[in-house]
Amino acid sequence: MSKRKSTPPWAxxxxxxxxxxxxxxxxxxxxxxxxxxxxxxxxxxxGDDDAKAAARTMVVSLAADIHNVTLxxxxxxxxxxRSWNGTARPAEQ
Numbered sequence: 001m002s003k004r005k006s007t008p009p010w011a012x013x014x015x016x017x018x019x020x021x022x023x024x025x026x027x028x029x030x031x032x033x034x035x036x037x038x039x040x041x042x043x044x045x046x047g048d049d050d051a052k053a054a055a056r057t058m059v060v061s062l063a064a065d066i067h068n069v070t071l072x073x074x075x076x077x078x079x080x081x082r083s084w085n086g087t088a089r090p091a092e093q
Contacts, residue, residue: 013067013088019055020083026051030059052084059088 012033019028019040026040040054056073063071070091075084 013063013069014059014071015088017055017059017073017086017088018078018083019051020078020080021051028055028058048082048084055086059086063088
């Protein structure tokens, strides 16, 4: 029986991110062929704009550092209060 090696989630360019506030702080889920989930370094009291800026910086840096790609993030409100969905797309040159 052969073992199938799975591709790590960061092996693909991110295509989206969801962020949401919890009582413990802001959390994120990045879609890059799989999910990369974790915390933003922000308390729950941080504003939505601060959370979107921190998440944008994280995704843009990830794409630049690993894939040498520049991304832009377009935000839409999530289905619950204090949640946002970001769509990543290549930056226009």
